[in-house]
Amino acid sequence: MNSIINFVLKNKFAVLLMTIIVTAAGLYAGSNMKQEMIPSITSPVITVTTINPGATPDDNAENVSEPIENALKNLNGVEKVTSTSMQNASNVQIQYDFDKDMNEAQDEASDAIANVELPDTAEEPSISKMSFNAFPILALSISSEKESLEDLTTRMEDEIVPAIEGLDGVSSVQISGQQVKEVKLTYDQEALEENGLTEDTVKNVIQGSNVSMPLGLFTFGNSEESVVVDGNVMSLEDFKNIEIPITPSTQGQGAAG
The missing domain is CATH 3.30.70.1430 (Multidrug efflux transporter AcrB pore domain)
Structure with missing residues (x-):
């Protein structure tokens, strides 16, 4: 230890020069080192x-x-x-x-x-x-002064998204902010009581109708085909055509008897 101390005291300039070289080399290496917040895994x-x-x-x-x-x-x-x-x-x-x-x-x-x-x-x-690098890297916003949101949504889904998905290197395309159609239910309480129904019964029937259920393979002639019951509600007309079983009230008949 004494020999090191004596060397430093006798060669102050050499030690200072070595310190400067090591510091400069460290700064250079650090500034050129490849760094990634999310490394490729x-x-x-x-x-x-x-x-x-x-x-x-x-x-x-x-x-x-x-x-x-x-x-x-x-x-x-x-x-x-x-x-x-x-x-x-x-x-x-x-x-x-x-x-x-x-x-x-x-x-x-x-x-x-x-x-x-x-x-x-x-x-x-x-x-x-x-x-792990499969996350969105590009976000695009699309607007139109001539088209309604419904028309723009249709063009986005039918034209723009397929065109982007067809580009080389594109894994997937997701959209948000498009028009989503919803149906709001209101209930006629007198009609529900008259037909022996409740709000929960109507909701359950509607939810049970909006399903797709495979029935398996069936033979038609010389071939086998997959048969599927498709109850998906895709339009307002489909929604209106849902049939809800009713239980007519018998209170009136009992009173009349």
């Missing part, structure tokens, strides 16, 4: 989504999800393959170990799926890597 997961219009969950599980799982589970680096089959669609997730090159994994998955025989009704599977 790639999760070792690939998702395969297949749209199959009109197919039931069981049909998608058997004819879409299972064949894709079998084609992917033996690929190099795959740790686990899981799937979710739903009405009209199938979703398969492949989890790899962290040493796997995900660009290579995506290419391998694409090649494997290309050899899978899927139903004729199924669209081409979409393969995507899971990334």
Whole structure:
């Protein structure tokens, strides 16, 4: 320790020069260091989504999800393959170990799926890597002095959004602020009592009508088709056509007897 102190005292200029050089080098390195608030993190997961219009969950599980799982589970680096089959669609997730090159994994998955025989009704599977960077990076505002909000909403959904989605590198497009049509219910209490109904009964019937329920596969001639009860209320006319079962009041008949 004494030797170091003696060296510093005898070479003050050299020590000062070394301090300046180290400080300057640190400032230079710090200013040129790459920094990110949200660093690029790639999760070792690939998702395969297949749209199959009109197919039931069981049909998608058997004819879409299972064949894709079998084609992917033996690929190099795959740790686990899981799937979710739903009405009209199938979703398969492949989890790899962290040493796997995900660009290579995506290419391998694409090649494997290309050899899978899927139903004729199924669209081409979409393969995507899971990334923590998948958040909106561009926001656009659209207004019009000549169009109403309803017309602008229609043009946005039918023209502008599909055009943006077709651009190279665009993963998804979300819109907000568009016109959303709503129906407000008012009740005639005398009519409800006359027909043996309550407000909750009417609400439950309406909610129960606005569903889509698959019934399964049925044979029509020489082919099998998926049958679905589609009760989705898409317009005011659909809403008006909902039939509500009533229980006529018998109070008047009892009084007359």
